Amino acid sequence: MYMLIQHSTRLAALVMTGVATLPAVGCAKNPDRSPRVASSASIAAQPSPGSPAAPETPPGGESDQSEWLSYDAATNTVTFELIAGPFTFNGYRNGEGTLVVPSKANIVMNFVNKDGTPHSALVISGEGAIPNSASDPAIPRAYTNKVLEGLPQEAGDVMRFPVPESGTYRIFCGVPGHGLSGMWIWMKVDPAAKAPSFGRTKA
Numbered sequence: 001m002y003m004l005i006q007h008s009t010r011l012a013a014l015v016m017t018g019v020a021t022l023p024a025v026g027c028a029k030n031p032d033r034s035p036r037v038a039s040s041a042s043i044a045a046q047p048s049p050g051s052p053a054a055p056e057t058p059p060g061g062e063s064d065q066s067e068w069l070s071y072d073a074a075t076n077t078v079t080f081e082l083i084a085g086p087f088t089f090n091g092y093r094n095g096e097g098t099l100v101v102p103s104k105a106n107i108v109m110n111f112v113n114k115d116g117t118p119h120s121a122l123v124i125s126g127e128g129a130i131p132n133s134a135s136d137p138a139i140p141r142a143y144t145n146k147v148l149e150g151l152p153q154e155a156g157d158v159m160r161f162p163v164p165e166s167g168t169y170r171i172f173c174g175v176p177g178h179g180l181s182g183m184w185i186w187m188k189v190d191p192a193a194k195a196p197s198f199g200r201t202k203a
Contacts, residue, residue, distance in 0.1 A: 069099075069198050078196045079108040082171065084119040087183045089171060090198070097185040098201045099171065101163055102193045109159040111144050111151075118150025119173050121159070123187060126168035130184070133176035138169055147174035163189045 068081040068090060078101045083090050090097060101107065113119045122143035124134050137143045144157040150173075151157065166189050173183035186201060 069196055071195050073195070075106065076102060076104065077106045077108060078102070079110070080196070080198070082109050082111045082121055084111065084113040084115055084121065084173070084183075086115050086117070087173075087178060087181055089121070089173075089183065089185045092185050092200070093182040095170070095184060095186050096201055097199065099185065099187045100190050100193050100197045101187065102196065103165045103189060103191040104162060105189070105196070106162050107142075107160070109142075109161075110156065111159065112156035113151050113153055116153050118146075118152055118175060119178065119183070120144045120147045120150045120175055122147055122172055122174050123159075123161075123169045124172045126170050126186065126188075130170075130180055132180045134172055134174045134179065139163065143174070148176065150175040150178075165189070166191050 068083070070079045071077070072079075080099060081090075085091065087093060109121070111121050120143075122134060122137045123139050124131070124136075125138045133148060135143075135147045139161050141161040142159055144151065144159060169187040169189075170179075170184045171187050172179045
């Protein structure tokens with residue numbers, strides 16, 4: 001009888017000891033049950049999905065002679081690739097770009113429309129207010145086909161014309177509303193220019 005009581009006492013003591021140690025075991029397996037929160041430093045380092053990318057520099061930068069412009073000094077011939085985009089010429093709009101050509105140069109302007117909207121091009125005066133549309137060039141033959149209607153996407157035309165000794169002009173989309181919406185760049189005939197140049201208009 002004494003041995004049975006002693007055995008029961010030991011068993012009860014073991015059970016109580018096990019119960020007492022359960023919380024400690026549970027805490028050892030997962031000492032931190034609180035949700036993990038990123039530090040302010042790590043949050044700041046992660047870009048927001050809605051953040052806009054850095055603005056792109058318009059193609060050409062200060063000058064892009066090789067891509068759009070070539071010059072034959074022997075014949076004073078300037079060949080310029082005029083690319084119509086979404087209400088832009090060569091990535092520029094609202095006079096942001098300027099084509100400078102030497103005095104009395106022969107201009108070969110290869111126009112191509114890369115936009116889904118019909119566009120055209122012609123050279124108009126650089127003086128006065130910007131018109132809603134234009135069909136009469138300031139320099140003879142300085143216009144594309146379908147000036148008012150516009151050429152469709154991937155269509156092109158070639159303008160060949162000589163420039164005078166000096167002058168400031170706009171290369172302008174003649175389709176109604178397009179030029180007024182900003183689709184134009186400058187063309188300057190500079191007697192001091194020894195070669196043509198094209199790029200962002202200097203302030």
